[in-house]
Structure formats: structure tokens, C-alpha cells
Amino acid sequence: MLTMATHPQTPPAMTGAESPIGSLRAPSVPTASVAATFSPLYRQIKALITQSLDQGEWKPGELIPSEMELALRYKVSQGTVRKAIDELAAENLVVRRQGRGTFVATHHEPRAHFRFLRLVPDDGDPKYPESRFLECKRMRAPSEIARLLDLKAGDAVIVVRRLLLFESVATVLDEIWLNGSLFKGLTAERLADYRGPMYGLFETEFGVRMIEATEKLRAVPADPTTAELLGVPENAPLLSVDRVSFTYGSRPVEVRRGLYVTTRYHYENELG
Numbered sequence: 226m227l228t229m230a231t232h233p234q235t236p237p238a239m240t241g242a243e244s245p246i247g248s249l250r251a252p253s254v255p256t257a258s259v260a261a262t263f264s265p266l267y268r269q270i271k272a273l274i275t276q277s278l279d280q281g282e283w284k285p286g287e288l289i290p291s292e293m294e295l296a297l298r299y300k301v302s303q304g305t306v307r308k309a310i311d312e313l314a315a316e317n318l319v320v321r322r323q324g325r326g327t328f329v330a331t332h333h334e335p336r337a338h339f340r341f342l343r344l345v346p347d348d349g350d351p352k353y354p355e356s357r358f359l360e361c362k363r364m365r366a367p368s369e370i371a372r373l374l375d376l377k378a379g380d381a382v383i384v385v386r387r388l389l390l391f392e393s394v395a396t397v398l399d400e401i402w403l404n405g406s407l408f409k410g411l412t413a414e415r416l417a418d419y420r421g422p423m424y425g426l427f428e429t430e431f432g433v434r435m436i437e438a439t440e441k442l443r444a445v446p447a448d449p450t451t452a453e454l455l456g457v458p459e460n461a462p463l464l465s466v467d468r469v470s471f472t473y474g475s476r477p478v479e480v481r482r483g484l485y486v487t488t489r490y491h492y493e494n495e496l497g
Contacts, residue, residue, distance in 0.1 A: 270299055271309035278318060278329060279473035285331035285428050289319065292327075318436060332424040332435070341424065341438060341470070344397065344485060345493045354389040354396065356423065359454075361385045361413035363405060370402045373469050373480045381405030385416065388454060395455050396490065402480040407433050433478055438470040442492065445484070455486050464492060 274295070283289045292310065296303040310327060313319045317340065320330050345351050366374065366382040374382065382405045389397035403411070408431050419426045427433045446460040457463070463484045470479040485492065 266301060267305045267308040267312075270295075270301060270305055271312055273299065274309060274313060275318065275473060281432065283329050285329050285434060286333065287329050288326050289329060316436070332422050332428050341435065341468075343492050343494055344391075344487075344490045346391070346490055348489075352391060353422070354391045355393070356416075357388040357390060357395075358413055358416045359386040359388065361411065361416055366402075366405075370480055374402065374404050374477050376404065383408050383411055385411075387416075391490070396486045398451055398454055398484045400482045404478050407431060407478055434472055435470045435479065436472060437475070438468050441467045443467075447484070451484055455484070457486055461486075463487075466492070 274289075277283060289295075290298070292303050292306045295306045299306070310319065310321075314321055314327070317330050320328050320334070322328060342354075361383065363381060363383050365379045366376050368378040370376075370382060371378045371380060376382070383403040385399070385401040385403070387399050387401070388395045389399065408427070411431070415430075416423075416426070424435050427435065443465050445463055445465045447455065447457050447463050449459050451463070452459045452461060455463070464487050466481075466483040466485060468479075468481040468483070469477050470481065472478050
């Protein structure tokens, strides 16, 4: 079993009587001596910018203040801000555009479409698939799903089942579990009417941005129902990808199990 994680680094927790950066109400930073005790100053600036992103001060796709403006805001050097932005860009939270500035990353950008969908054809360029939704219902969370979503057993969740078709061929069967309190109003009709990536819908309509995920991969045989939906023989080998997706603050908001047909595709991930 292979486990992959795409979590950005989290600044070390503060100890003693001091409050952690995430609880600060104003965009101020500790004195140099205190900052040196807990974490590098640029990491604290990174945490404050991330906090503003989490709180929706700058929306996905919007331009954030310049490095100079942020340096004045936080009373630090422009170089410190630049180092914080460098890490945020490396973690796909912001996007630098030459001559235009730095923007909040969004799932609607073409470059983001394949960040969480790692299935690549053996020949040719990746193509974004068509979604065919089979089910969308609200129910009480089973204990394991509740644990993964940091909920109580019996809390409301939404279950979505869909097929992904590449060039009109069913290739992936997804079962997706979502925190019900965050996705009120999500229906099969709303999913079917939406044109674009599912994470784009979550970002635009529900204010939930997926920024990181962990995945576990294993080989499994196709059960009769899955075999029929994917058009493969019963017990044919499939790639099972179990994912937990997180929003800001490493808060889990989605559990997904995808079953992949890999006769003409492979799962590709970049390490390092």
C-alpha cells in the first residue's frame, strides 16, 4: 500500500502562555525575540496570510495585496513577505502572474484541474473527463466516515456517487462523502447542471476550497455492481484510491474512494 500526502507545512505550535498565531485577532506579529523562540518570522507571516485566506478576506481568483503592502501591514521587511509568498505559491495556495501580481489560487484554473486527478493516459495528453452523477443523498455518517471527517457518528453527511468518462468511456467510479453542514443545498440536480470541476463548484457555491489531501492506493477486484458500471469483467483488477481532502487549517471536509480502470491509463504523482 502506498501512502502519499500533499499537506503543506504547518508552523510549529507555540507553547507556554503565548497564544498561537491562528488565534490572533489583529494582523500583528510578535517581537523579534519572541518570534525567534517559536518559528521563523516568515512562517508567522505565512500563517497570518493563510488565516486571511481562510477567513475569505481575499477570494479565490482575486489579487492579494502587493509584497510591499503586506510588508507595511505586518511591519516586516519585503523580503520576509516574499519568502512567505514563495511557500504559499509552492503549496498552490496562491499563484504569481508575471507583471500582474499574486492571486489566490482557484480550482477553476486549467492548471488546477489535474492537481487532484492524477489519472494520465498511457498515450497522448491528459483530458478532463465528463461526469455522470448516479446518486446524491443526505444521510447520517457511519462511524468510520465520521472519524475521517472529524464528525460525530450520526452527524449529517452527503454521499455522491458518479462515473468519470474519458473520451466517453467509463473509467472511474467515485464514492464521495462530504460534511453535511458545509454543503447544505447540494443536490443531484445542482451537480448535473454545473459545468466545470466539482472542486470548482465547492469553492464557488459553498465557499469550501480543497487545498491538500492524503491518499492510499491499493489493487482490488471489481465486484459485480462496479464491474457492470465500469464495463469490465467481474473480479477484473482495479486501482482503489482512498482520499481525505482538507481545507485550510488541515480541516477534513471530504472522504473519497475512487475505483480506476487502468488498462489505458496510469496513476501519476510527482514526488519532491
